Amino acid sequence: MSLAARVFPPPYPAGRALRAAAAALKAEWTKFRTVAEPFWLLAGVVALTVAIGAAAGSAARCSSASCGLDPATVSYTGIYPAQAVAAMVGVLAVGNEYSTGMIKLSLTAMPHRLTWLFAKAAVVTAPVLAASALAVAGAALAGRLTLPGHGFTPAHGYPSLTTGTDLRAAVGTVLYLTLIALLSLGVAAAVRNSAAAIGVVLGLLYLFPIAAAVISNATIARHLNQIGPLPAGLDVQATTGLNSLPLTPWQGLGVVALWTAGALLLGALALKFRDA
Amino acid sequence: MTTPTAAPHRPPLNRERERFWYLIHGEWTKFRTVRGWVIAVLVTILAITAFAFLFSDISAGCAVSSGAGGTASPASCPPPPPTGPGGEPVQDAFYFLHQPLTSNGTITVQLTSLTGQVAIGPGSNGQSQMGSGLQPWSKAGIIIKENMSQGSAYAAMMVTGSNGVRMQWDYVNDRPGLPGSVSASAPRWLRLVRDGDTITGYDSADGTQWTPVDTVTLPGLTDPKQAGTVQAGLFTAAPSTGNATTTTGVFQHIGLSWPATRWTATNVGGTSQNGVGQPGTFSQSGGVLTVTGGSGDIAPLVGGAGVISIQRALLGTFFGLIPLIVVAAMFVTGEYRRGLIRVSLTAAPRRGRLLAAKAVVIAAVGFVAGAVAAALALAVGTPVLPRTGIPVWPVSLLTEARMVVGTGALLALAGVLAMAIAIIVRRSAPAITTAIVVIFIPYLLTVGVGPQGGGNGGGGDWLLQATPVAAMAVQQALPKYYQVAAPYAVVGGYYPLAPWAGLAVECAWAAAALALAFFLLRRRDV
Numbered sequence: 001m002s003l004a005a006r007v008f009p010p011p012y013p014a015g016r017a018l019r020a021a022a023a024a025l026k027a028e029w030t031k032f033r034t035v036a037e038p039f040w041l042l043a044g045v046v047a048l049t050v051a052i053g054a055a056a057g058s059a060a061r062c063s064s065a066s067c068g069l070d071p072a073t074v075s076y077t078g079i080y081p082a083q084a085v086a087a088m089v090g091v092l093a094v095g096n097e098y099s100t101g102m103i104k105l106s107l108t109a110m111p112h113r114l115t116w117l118f119a120k121a122a123v124v125t126a127p128v129l130a131a132s133a134l135a136v137a138g139a140a141l142a143g144r145l146t147l148p149g150h151g152f153t154p155a156h157g158y159p160s161l162t163t164g165t166d167l168r169a170a171v172g173t174v175l176y177l178t179l180i181a182l183l184s185l186g187v188a189a190a191v192r193n194s195a196a197a198i199g200v201v202l203g204l205l206y207l208f209p210i211a212a213a214v215i216s217n218a219t220i221a222r223h224l225n226q227i228g229p230l231p232a233g234l235d236v237q238a239t240t241g242l243n244s245l246p247l248t249p250w251q252g253l254g255v256v257a258l259w260t261a262g263a264l265l266l267g268a269l270a271l272k273f274r275d276a
Numbered sequence: 277m278t279t280p281t282a283a284p285h286r287p288p289l290n291r292e293r294e295r296f297w298y299l300i301h302g303e304w305t306k307f308r309t310v311r312g313w314v315i316a317v318l319v320t321i322l323a324i325t326a327f328a329f330l331f332s333d334i335s336a337g338c339a340v341s342s343g344a345g346g347t348a349s350p351a352s353c354p355p356p357p358p359t360g361p362g363g364e365p366v367q368d369a370f371y372f373l374h375q376p377l378t379s380n381g382t383i384t385v386q387l388t389s390l391t392g393q394v395a396i397g398p399g400s401n402g403q404s405q406m407g408s409g410l411q412p413w414s415k416a417g418i419i420i421k422e423n424m425s426q427g428s429a430y431a432a433m434m435v436t437g438s439n440g441v442r443m444q445w446d447y448v449n450d451r452p453g454l455p456g457s458v459s460a461s462a463p464r465w466l467r468l469v470r471d472g473d474t475i476t477g478y479d480s481a482d483g484t485q486w487t488p489v490d491t492v493t494l495p496g497l498t499d500p501k502q503a504g505t506v507q508a509g510l511f512t513a514a515p516s517t518g519n520a521t522t523t524t525g526v527f528q529h530i531g532l533s534w535p536a537t538r539w540t541a542t543n544v545g546g547t548s549q550n551g552v553g554q555p556g557t558f559s560q561s562g563g564v565l566t567v568t569g570g571s572g573d574i575a576p577l578v579g580g581a582g583v584i585s586i587q588r589a590l591l592g593t594f595f596g597l598i599p600l601i602v603v604a605a606m607f608v609t610g611e612y613r614r615g616l617i618r619v620s621l622t623a624a625p626r627r628g629r630l631l632a633a634k635a636v637v638i639a640a641v642g643f644v645a646g647a648v649a650a651a652l653a654l655a656v657g658t659p660v661l662p663r664t665g666i667p668v669w670p671v672s673l674l675t676e677a678r679m680v681v682g683t684g685a686l687l688a689l690a691g692v693l694a695m696a697i698a699i700i701v702r703r704s705a706p707a708i709t710t711a712i713v714v715i716f717i718p719y720l721l722t723v724g725v726g727p728q729g730g731g732n733g734g735g736g737d738w739l740l741q742a743t744p745v746a747a748m749a750v751q752q753a754l755p756k757y758y759q760v761a762a763p764y765a766v767v768g769g770y771y772p773l774a775p776w777a778g779l780a781v782e783c784a785w786a787a788a789a790l791a792l793a794f795f796l797l798r799r800r801d802v
Binding site: 077080081084085087088091092095099194195196197198199202203206207209210211213214215216 | 312327331584588591594595598599601602605606609613666704705706708709712713716717719720721723767
């Protein structure tokens with residue numbers, strides 16, 4: 001573990017760095033697509049988001065103008081469990097390397113460890129982004145079909161469910177899921193163990209909102225909702241009551257981005273300065 | 277993944293070598309010799325205890341100065357509510373027409389009407405605009421009360437908005453009498469008979485056929501300090517809905533067994549913070565007394581903001597669950613990952629017994645961790661809780677014991693559930709994710725974490741009745757009173773199921789997962 005023991009490889013000569021990165025990307029993409037697991041996990045993200053969103057949408061009723069329900073939040077209820085699956089994608093992308101011992105081979109082949117990590121992150125990002133977009137589109141479509149029939153009508157203050165705000169909610173939710181997967185990847189790189197990493201990530205996601213809900217001190221609850229990646233990030237889904245949010249929608253997503261950047265940084269530092 | 281195989285060889289039981297105890301001992305050795313797992317269990321205990329401090333202190337509804345100075349600042353905290361004979365915080369604010377009753381006696385009335393009003397919006401000159409609206413537990417009737425101070429012992433017969441005739445005493449007790457609502461064509465006769473410290477309530481539809489509702493003993497009534505004198509008379513109370521309310525009762529045929537004096541009208545509790553919302557009025561014409569009281573009740577305090585209990589100290593349970601679930605899953609998946617499972621199954625070819633041994637060990641670990649953590653959390657929370665400035669509901673030692681044992685059982689079952697899921701999926705990340713999602717998401721959706729509090733729209737009580745997190749009910753220390761209408765919300769500490777019923781739901785989940793794990797473990801090669 002001593003720093004002196006680590007011999008850092010010399011930097012790539014100019015012009016070769018790009019080729020090395022491309023090779024790393026190709027290698028990681030091959031690893032990703034030739035295993036069935038990530039596909040099933042991403043299918044799970046889509047299925048959970050759409051199914052639970054549709055169920056919540058068919059259960060929600062808005063009987064008056066002040067029913068206080070946010071149609072976007074209702075449609076995207078499935079995000080609560082689906083983000084755990086997205087987190088699993090990120091955790092396992094790195095965790096599987098450690099649990100199978102593949103990491104030794106990977107780092108031998110790619111001695112520039114950060115190149116490996118960011119190739120990993122890039123390879124995870126694209127499919128998660130695509131699956132999230134599919135999931136959110138499905139949930140939004142389900143909401144679009146059911147909610148107007150359940151009282152989410154212009155008369156109750158829900159104009160069309162296809163405004164710019166609704167688009168922001170959808171895009172923001174896609175980005176949120178992707179950021180959570182990357183956050184998990186960073187944590188896994190820092191922890192090196194899938195079980196511990198998924199525990200840390202799910203604790204980080206779910207404990208903030210629980211603490212904020214049960215604490216009766218409004219100031220502290222508000223701060224917890226601003227700090228926690230889940231409550232802050234899901235501010236981006238809000239389409240009603242924007243003035244009462246603890247953060248603006250994009251600020252909320254920014255908080256998640258900060259958490260993700262922090263986790264990736266931590267993972268990168270741990271990877272660079274530690275024996276694998 | 278699995279190929280059909282011939283029935284596996286099942287050797288006969290070697291009594292000596294295969295004693296169940298040896299299996300448990302083996303599994304326990306596996307558990308205790310992994311340093312990370314032991315640390316995770318300690319983290320479980322530490323998390324629950326540490327958050328006991330957090331949740332019982334900073335959860336304050338009003339400012340708290342916990343520094344060297346000492347107690348809560350009176351400027352920002354409301355005055356403490358009165359406490360009833362049982363030591364529980366109560367609401368004791370009503371309009372009372374009373375006379376002293378120096379010895380034994382009987383009071384009888386006939387009620388012919390009960391009406392109510394509720395504020396429906398701001399009106400002119402600062403007064404609220406009132407519309408008719410009787411609350412289900414609006415009440416008017418007769419009462420015998422120890423003295424005029426708030427929280428003193430009492431027994432009352434009353435008609436209510438939509439719950440018929442009731443006898444209530446000492447704030448938390450309630451007994452139904454005649455059903456149906458009161459009207460001029462269906463009057464209700466009420467009677468209270470005092471004999472020393474015993475009070476019997478009767479009701480009647482016609483004033484001749486009397487039915488006893490209940491007989492209660494209130495030791496406070498014979499307090500030597502007041503030489504046996506109590507206050508007896510008529511009252512009305514209008515439980516507030518957040519908006520101002522009034523209740524009007526029309527009394528006739530008032531019969532007193534003692535030489536009547538003039539009625540004294542008192543707003544019990546005054547119009548202060550813990551008193552009535554607005555002063556009551558009464559008018560008398562002939563033998564008819566019309567009594568109107570505003571915004572108050574004679575009832576225990578309920579609800580999240582109104583009263584808290586030591587239950588808050590256990591909210592760290594969620595924090596402790598995560599490391600425990602991780603360890604319980606790794607207890608199995610570690611064997612699969614390292615191939616140890618093959619050795620384990622070779623040593624214990626009867627696979628059900630291996631599964632049982634693992635379940636026993638993880639349940640024991642979870643139970644001890646949960647019970648120890650809960651006991652520590654209660655010990656930490658008890659002195660800290662009053663600093664919140666919110667009235668604290670007294671909790672009996674028996675209830676605390678149930679909370680401690682129940683938290684142990686809750687963690688034990690969560691551990692068994694996670695372990696069983698781990699056997700089913702054989703991989704740590706999916707097992708942990710499934711266990712955490714199944715336990716945490718229903719709670720999250722029920723407490724409503726969306727931007728507007730109830731953001732999900734779909735989450736209802738059923739989530740807390742049908743999923744493992746129903747077991748949180750075992751920590752409930754605040755009793756629900758059906759005779760007090762209030763939002764009994766989860767965040768306030770009220771769960772839809774009874775304590776042990778909630779635990780039984782989690783038990784069913786763990787049992788179902790174990791059954792599936794047993795089936796798969798026997799059927800699969802490894």
